[in-house]
Amino acid sequence: MSLTPIVVLVSGTGSLLQALIDAGTDLGYGVRVAAVGADRPGTLGQARAEAAGIPTFVCRVADFPSRADWDAALAQNIAAHAPAFVVSAGFMKLLGPVTLGQHTVVNTHPALLPSFPGAHAVRDALAYGVRVTGTTCHLVDAGVDTGPIIEQHAVAVEPDDTEDSLHERIKVLERLMLVDVVGRLARQGFTVTGRKVTIP
Numbered sequence: 001m002s003l004t005p006i007v008v009l010v011s012g013t014g015s016l017l018q019a020l021i022d023a024g025t026d027l028g029y030g031v032r033v034a035a036v037g038a039d040r041p042g043t044l045g046q047a048r049a050e051a052a053g054i055p056t057f058v059c060r061v062a063d064f065p066s067r068a069d070w071d072a073a074l075a076q077n078i079a080a081h082a083p084a085f086v087v088s089a090g091f092m093k094l095l096g097p098v099t100l101g102q103h104t105v106v107n108t109h110p111a112l113l114p115s116f117p118g119a120h121a122v123r124d125a126l127a128y129g130v131r132v133t134g135t136t137c138h139l140v141d142a143g144v145d146t147g148p149i150i151e152q153h154a155v156a157v158e159p160d161d162t163e164d165s166l167h168e169r170i171k172v173l174e175r176l177m178l179v180d181v182v183g184r185l186a187r188q189g190f191t192v193t194g195r196k197v198t199i200p
Ligand code: GRF
Pocket: 011, 012, 013, 014, 015, 016, 017, 089, 090, 091, 108, 109, 110, 171, 174
């Protein structure tokens, strides 16, 4: 079976990335992490990639005269590895029009969208007092966590949950969901009709 190349974008600890790297050690999974990109140097995510022998790149907004220049550079860095699609796995920057025009991007979010979009989804869900939250895998469009939904899983909120304890429980399911979705997208392809994503 040929392996589908993907580029993974990270900002933090990279446990989602690690789940994808680990899944890829089984050739039947069908996915090869061709490169890992980060929005800042020194992330654990980048270290995990290097430990696995995966090429990395860093593309920092602050290193470019404008956000548009950063967007163009990020798109070019990604394109150099010719991925079938890109996975945003805890990447904490909004992607720009050049990157989104050139690449299909799959994102994972720690809430049941359209509830609690944005960078503080777990905190916002706790503050609202929901009894059930979860995780969403979706395609990225120009909005903030607004793209067509591929998969969702629910997580119950416990009475004594903190932001950290809830996020850790969400991430257990988030990793399983991401590995499953990325593998199916790579092996089976997908179509998008309006907001409906179909993996045949
Ligand atoms: C995930 O919950 C992701 O949805 C959020 O940040 C977390 C990333 O975790 N945006 P990690 O860096 O992969 O461990």
